[in-house]
Each structure stands twice: as structure tokens, then as C-alpha cells.
Amino acid sequence: MAFGNLFFIFGFLPVSLLLYFAMPWKLKNTMLLLCSLVFFAWGNPVYLFLLLLLVVFHYLSGRELELLLTQRNEKRARLVLVSAVAFDLLLLCFFKYVAGYVSSKALPMPIGVSYFTFSLLSFLFDVYRGNAAAPHNIIDFGLYTAFFPKLVSGPIVRYCEMEAQLKRRRVTWEQFGRGSRKFLVGLSKKVLLANTLGNTFNSLSALPAGELSASGAWLCALSYSLMLYFDFGGYSDMAIGLAEIFGFHFEENFNYPYLSGTVAEFWRRWHISLGTWFKEYVYIPLGGSRQGTPRTALNLMVVWLLTGIWHGNGACYLLWGIYYGLLLILEKIVLKQVLEKLPGALRHLLTLLCVVVGWVLFFSPDPVSAFTLLGRMFGTGGFLDPVAQYYWGSAWRVLLVGVLACLPVWAQLGRNLMESGRKWFPLSLVAYGALFLLCIAGMMTDTYSTFLYAQF
Amino acid sequence: MKEKLILCEAGRLAAVVLLIVLLFLLSGTAPQGDIPLEKLETLTAPQLEEGATQKGEGRMLRRFYGLNPADYKGTVLYYPSTNMGVEELLLVKLEDSAQGETVQQAINARLAAQKESFDGYGVEQTAMLNNNAVVEVRGCYVLFAVSENSQKIRQNFLDAL
Numbered sequence: 001m002a003f004g005n006l007f008f009i010f011g012f013l014p015v016s017l018l019l020y021f022a023m024p025w026k027l028k029n030t031m032l033l034l035c036s037l038v039f040f041a042w043g044n045p046v047y048l049f050l051l052l053l054l055v056v057f058h059y060l061s062g063r064e065l066e067l068l069l070t071q072r073n074e075k076r077a078r079l080v081l082v083s084a085v086a087f088d089l090l091l092l093c094f095f096k097y098v099a100g101y102v103s104s105k106a107l108p109m110p111i112g113v114s115y116f117t118f119s120l121l122s123f124l125f126d127v128y129r130g131n132a133a134a135p136h137n138i139i140d141f142g143l144y145t146a147f148f149p150k151l152v153s154g155p156i157v158r159y160c161e162m163e164a165q166l167k168r169r170r171v172t173w174e175q176f177g178r179g180s181r182k183f184l185v186g187l188s189k190k191v192l193l194a195n196t197l198g199n200t201f202n203s204l205s206a207l208p209a210g211e212l213s214a215s216g217a218w219l220c221a222l223s224y225s226l227m228l229y230f231d232f233g234g235y236s237d238m239a240i241g242l243a244e245i246f247g248f249h250f251e252e253n254f255n256y257p258y259l260s261g262t263v264a265e266f267w268r269r270w271h272i273s274l275g276t277w278f279k280e281y282v283y284i285p286l287g288g289s290r291q292g293t294p295r296t297a298l299n300l301m302v303v304w305l306l307t308g309i310w311h312g313n314g315a316c317y318l319l320w321g322i323y324y325g326l327l328l329i330l331e332k333i334v335l336k337q338v339l340e341k342l343p344g345a346l347r348h349l350l351t352l353l354c355v356v357v358g359w360v361l362f363f364s365p366d367p368v369s370a371f372t373l374l375g376r377m378f379g380t381g382g383f384l385d386p387v388a389q390y391y392w393g394s395a396w397r398v399l400l401v402g403v404l405a406c407l408p409v410w411a412q413l414g415r416n417l418m419e420s421g422r423k424w425f426p427l428s429l430v431a432y433g434a435l436f437l438l439c440i441a442g443m444m445t446d447t448y449s450t451f452l453y454a455q456f
Numbered sequence: 457m458k459e460k461l462i463l464c465e466a467g468r469l470a471a472v473v474l475l476i477v478l479l480f481l482l483s484g485t486a487p488q489g490d491i492p493l494e495k496l497e498t499l500t501a502p503q504l505e506e507g508a509t510q511k512g513e514g515r516m517l518r519r520f521y522g523l524n525p526a527d528y529k530g531t532v533l534y535y536p537s538t539n540m541g542v543e544e545l546l547l548v549k550l551e552d553s554a555q556g557e558t559v560q561q562a563i564n565a566r567l568a569a570q571k572e573s574f575d576g577y578g579v580e581q582t583a584m585l586n587n588n589a590v591v592e593v594r595g596c597y598v599l600f601a602v603s604e605n606s607q608k609i610r611q612n613f614l615d616a617l
Contacts, residue, residue: 002557044553049478057471064464067457087472094479108553108595202524206514365526 001042002152003183003238004190006443012039013242016148020246021171029143029166032246039148040111047110054091055142058084058120062127062134062141069130081128085121092117097313112151114310118277119145123159125281132160140166149242153235155253155273158280162248171247179244181414181432186237188435191442193402194231197223200395205363207387209372216388217376219395225359226402229258232271258406261347262339263327263354274310278303293333300332301325311362316370320361327354491616493530493549496597499612501534501545503605508543509534517546521562527551528559529596542570542581545609546600556593563591563600570602 001008016035023031041048061084068077095109123144126132135141144162204212204220212220236253243250257269267275283303289296301322308321331339339347357374364370375381404410417428512533514525525531530549536542548559567589574581585602590610592599594617601609 046482050475053471053475053478057468057475060464060467060471064461064468067461067464071457084468091475199522202518202522203515205526206518206524 001039003235003242004187004443006440009187009440017245030139033139033143033146036143036146036148036151040146040151044108044110050110051116051146052142054116054120055138055145057087058123058145059135059138059141061124063136065124065127066134069128077128081124084124088117088121088124112153115154115156116145116151118156118274119150119159122156122277122281126158126160126163132163135163135166147243147248149239149246149248150250153232153239154271155236155239155250156277157250157273158277161251165248169247169249175247176245179241179246181418182241182244183238184241184432184436184439185411185414186234186239186241187439189230189234189237189405191439193398193405194227194234195442196398197227197230197395197402200391200398201227204391209364209369209376210381211387212373212376213382213385213388214377214379215384215392217373217381219388219391219399220373221356221360221377222399223395224363225258225356226399226406228359228363229254229406230402256406256408258352258355259348259408260351261344263324263331263351266351266355267324267328274307278307282306289332297329297333300328304328314365315367316361316364319367319370320358323358323361327358491597493532493547496547496599496613496616497532499616500547500599500601500609501532503609503612504534504545504603505543505605508537508541509545510537521546521559521566523548523559523562528555540578540581542574542578542584542602543604544600544602546598547613548598550596550598553596556596556598559598560591560593563598566600567591567602 001012003009012035016032019031019035020028037048037051040051061080064080065077068074068080092113095113123132123141127134135144144157144159144166150157201220201223204216204223207216209217233254240250240252251272253272255269255272257266260266260269283299286299286302287295288299304321304325305318306321307324308317308319311317311320339350342350357377360373360377361367361370364373414428417424417431512520512535514531516535517523517525517531517533520533520535523531528548529551530547532545532547534543534545536544546563550556550559567585571582571585574585584604588604588606589602590599590606592610592613594614597613597617599610599613603609
């Protein structure tokens with residue numbers, strides 16, 4: 001079940017809300033956990049047992065860690081932590097990289113396995129470091145693991161961020177309204193922008209990369225860059241909005257990444273929860289940037305290799321991770337002083353260029369296709385051809401809308417309208433209503449399309 | 457305190473054992489792993505009426521189903537040779553079974569569009585679409601067939617898995 005599905009919007013969500021708000025406070029988490037389990041089981045019910053066993057395993061690991069740390073038995077606590085982390089990583093690797101290939105039987109990947117495994121790892125680290133207390137209520141902990149808005153594609157909410165909210169949170173009409181608006185904005189990004197841009201990208205990427213001219217190859221790369229942003233950013237908005245409706249507050253997962261002036265800034269604004277996870281649990285424990293230049297470079301490379309591998313076992317993901325590792329080493333260490341002297345607009349353009357090239361590596365099925373397409377982008381096959389002319393003619397409007405939608409002005413405008421009092425309130429209500437109807441129409445007429453990041 | 461630690465340790469161990477057993481059981485009930493799509497094609501495509509369909513390339517998959525062939529491990533499409541034909545066969549080998557829902561939705565959309573096209577004037581076509589369309593999703597394999605022999609196609613597909 002995906003958020004952009006009519007059944008989710010008109011069936012699952014209203015029923016869940018009704019049940020949640022009808023429950024007394026003491027039973028709200030139980031009800032939300034049950035709804036989340038139904039959501040999880042919808043695609044492949046057998047994995048429900050896997051999720052429940054993982055909840056029990058981590059709940060007990062957390063309790064054991066807490067008891068051992070109280071006894072100041074550091075050595076055994078470390079052993080418990082290492083064994084639990086190793087088990088999680090083995091399980092994740094098994095599903096992501098082994099089950100579908102080596103086994104004679106094709107074992108499908110449980111939905112959200114990369115996301116809930118990283119959430120569970122953050123729980124272990126947070127309890128071990130003393131950043132959070134081990135849970136004493138398995139229902140609350142189950143909800144942290146399986147909470148349906150963040151289950152399929154994140155955001156990867158760290159346990160220390162959600163711990164207090166599981167015990168106590170306020171659910172107000174204001175929050176409900178704010179969450180609903182956020183959900184609707186996310187849905188619009190997905191249905192109206194990502195899906196439309198996806199049509200252009202799908203058409204162009206289906207052609208052999210060697211047949212594209214430079215303008216066609218650029219259109220393919222640009223439409224993917226925007227599509228991925230609106231697809232994943234839209235999903236994140238929907239997830240954060242849904243959480244808000246149920247009284248939870250999650251940090252933003254995207255912060256206008258295409259406005260970034262450096263590659264490092266881009267990654268502080270894109271998939272923020274994954275970046276924060278790697279920073280908190282890998283980069284800083286490795287020493288971050290405090291142990292000299294060579295070690296900083298090594299740490300950056302390790303983090304980016306792991307980020308690439310996290311996305312999948314294809315050669316292109318590995319290449320993409322190495323590409324960003326090298327880019328960040330160049331930007332932060334080798335060319336730091338040169339880049340700082342460049343005008344802001346030029347730095348911005350360079351960043352966008354690096355990011356678009358990165359997405360080509362990311363979406364290509366293999367390195368040969370990736371380098372062929374990159375070659376075409378940089379002029380190995382002529383500038384314009386009738387195919388590119390046709391697609392530019394039909395896609396330039398949505399591309400322009402996409403570029404404009406990357407700017408923060410629209411969110412500010414929406415906020416101003418909602419906060420402007422009675423005068424503009426009816427107008428904003430009509431605008432949001434129209435947006436909702438457009439999305440529904442889009443969902444009914446368009447071919448069903450899942451979220452891109454759900455595959456990871 | 458000591459009893460609690462022993463309980464936690466035993467519980468953790470039991471959870472790990474149960475998880476491993478579960479993975480073994482799941483592996484045992486999962487559909488066959490790597491079956492070449494060509495094998496499924498040879499078992500199903502000959503059941504289509506001769507001349508009623510033609511083999512389509514990736515762009516036809518996009519045109520009729522809105523699916524990007526690059527997203528999947530493999531696809532085979534036979535689509536009607538004439539505008540008045542409805543006989544069709546689609547085989548998809550998924551990268552991951554999570555894609556099954558997307559493909560199934562695309563098939564449903566295609567079937568609904570075909571029914572709408574022939575509604576009111578193509579009595580035989582409508583009957584064929586209503587009575588002889590089969591959709592099967594098994595692990596990483598998807599079948600869609602519209603044919604007089606759709607049940608035979610379905611059976612061959614399932615037997616191969």
C-alpha cells in the first residue's frame with residue numbers, strides 16, 4: 001500500500017484516523033501500532049512475523065543494555081551491542097544483496113527493510129550511548145519501529161528523537177490541519193509533478209543512450225533530477241504530514257536542495273535523515289574531521305561508500321558513492337580555497353552540474369549506459385535531433401514548473417495565506433481543495449506509479 | 457537483576473532462533489528463483505492464436521501500460537496485430553516483488569482501457585476481455601493474458617514456477 005494510492009487515501013487513512021481519535025489516550029499507541037501492522041502486512045503478510053520478532057529482539061536487547069550499563073558492566077554491554085548490530089546488518093545484507101540472487105528461491109525484500117533496520121540500529125546506539133532510555137513498554141517500542149508513515153521510505157527517525165513523543169504528545173486541530181496541508185502538498189508533488197516528469201524521463205531512458213543527442217540526454221538527466229526530488233521529497237512531506245496528524249513531529253527530510261551552493265550543502269539538504277544517521281553513527285565515531293586531513297578524507301570515503309551500498313548492490317550505486325566521496329574530498333580539502341573565491345552563482349551552477357551528473361550514475365542500469373549517456377550530454381553525439389526536439393517541445397512547461405517549484409517562495413506563500421486571518425482563509429481553502437481534486441483526478445487517470453525510494 | 461539479565465538473554469536468543477527458522481521457512485515456500493523469461497515465453501506464447509498478435513518492443517510496453525522496461529529484469533509483450541484485436545500476452549520479471557503492485561495496477565488500467573474501447577460495439581472483444589483475461593503475480597513473475605487459451609497459458613505459467 002502506497003500513500004499515493006486511492007485506497008490508502010479513501011480507505012485505510014480515514015479508518016485509521018477514526019479508530020485513533022476514538023481511542024482513549026492510553027490505547028492510542030496500541031491502535032496506531034495495529035494500524036501500522038495492517039499497513040505493513042498488506043503487501044506481504046508473512047513478513048509480519050519477521051517485524052514482530054525484530055521488535056521483540058531489539059526490545060530485549062535494549063533492556064539488557066540498560067541493565068548492564070546500570071551495573072557498569074561495559075564489556076558485556078559492548079558485546080550485546082556488537083552482536084545485535086551484527087545481526088541487524090547480516091539480516092539487511094541478506095535481504096538486500098543475497099536473497100534474490102544466490103538462493104535457489106527468490107525471497108522478496110520486506111517493505112521498508114533498509115529504513116526500519118536503520119531505525120533499530122539508531123535505537124541500539126542511542127541506548128548504549130545513554131542518549132535515550134531503554135523502553136519499558138513494548139507497544140511503544142513496536143510503534144517506534146513500525147509507525148506506518150515512516151515505515152516504507154523513512155524519514156529515518158532516530159530513537160532519541162521519537163522517545164519522548166511516544167510517551168507524551170499533543171494532538172490538536174491546528175496540528176491536524178498543518179499535517180493535512182503538508183500531506184496534500186507532498187501528494188501534489190508526487191502526482192502532479194513527479195509523475196508528469198516521469199513520463200518524459202521514462203520515454204527518453206527507454207531509448208538506447210547512444211541514440212540520444214546532447215539536448216535529449218540533458219532533458220533525460222534533468223527530468224530525472226526533478227522527478228526524484230518531487231517523488232522522494234513529496235513522499236517525505238506526506239510522511240511528515242501524516243505523523244503530524246497523529247501528533248508526532250518529525251524533522252524535515254528535504255530543505256530545498258537544488259538551491260545549494262556546494263555539494264556538501266546539497267547533502268545537508270537532501271535526504272537529511274539518512275545523512276544525519278551516517279554522520280551520527282558512522283562519520284563522527286570514525287573521528288569525523290578532527291583527526292587530520294588524510295583521516296578526514298578516508299572517513300568521507302567510507303561514509304559515501306556505505307551510502308552507495310545502502311542503496312543497492314548495483315555497480316552504479318557503488319560508483320555513485322565513490323563519485324560523491326571523491327567530490328566531497330575535493331571540495332572540502334583539495335579545492336576548498338579555490339572554490340571559496342568563486343562567485344556564488346558559479347558555485348551554484350557547478351554544484352547543480354555535479355548533482356545532475358551524479359543522478360545519471362544513480363539511475364543508469366550499468367556503468368556503460370551511464371558513461372554513454374554522460375558522453376552524449378557533453379557532446380559526443382550532436383546537439384539536437386528530432387526526438388529531442390519533440391520531447392523538449394512537450395516537456396519544457398513541466399520542466400519550468402518543476403524548476404519554479406524548487407523555490408521556497410510557494411511554501412512561504414501558502415503559510416502567509418493560512419496565517420493571514422479571515423480575509424484570505426477562504427481563498428487558501430479553495431486553493432487546497434482544488435489541489436486535492438487535481439491530485440485525485442491525476443491518480444485516477446494516470447497509470448499507477450510507486451515511490452522511487454520504496455525500492456531501497 | 458541477574459534473573460532479568462538471564463531472561464533478556466534467553467529471549468534474545470529465542471528471537472534469533474525463531475527469525476532464522478522463519479527465513480528458512482520463507483525460503484522454502486518462495487517461488488523459484490531464476491527462471492529465464494524466454495522459458496516462460498516458450499511455454500505461454502504458442503498458446504496465442506496464430507497471427508492475432510505481434511511481438512512488441514519496450515516502447516510498446518510504455519505505450520500500452522505506462523511501464524518503463526528498464527525498471528524490470530525482463531519483459532515480453534505480444535499485443536494485438538489489428539485495431540480490432542484484443543488478444544494479448546505480457547510477462548514481466550520483476551527486480552523485486554515489491555514492484556508487483558505497480559505492474560498489477562498498470563495491467564488493470566490497460567484492461568479497463570481496452571474494455572472501454574470496445575464497450576458498446578465490439579461484443580466479441582468485450583466478452584473476451586471480460587471472460588478470458590487472467591492476471592497472475594507469483595514472486596518476481598507477472599503474467600497477463602487475454603486469449604481463448606488464457607487458462608492454459610495461466611496453467612503453464614504456474615507449472616513453470
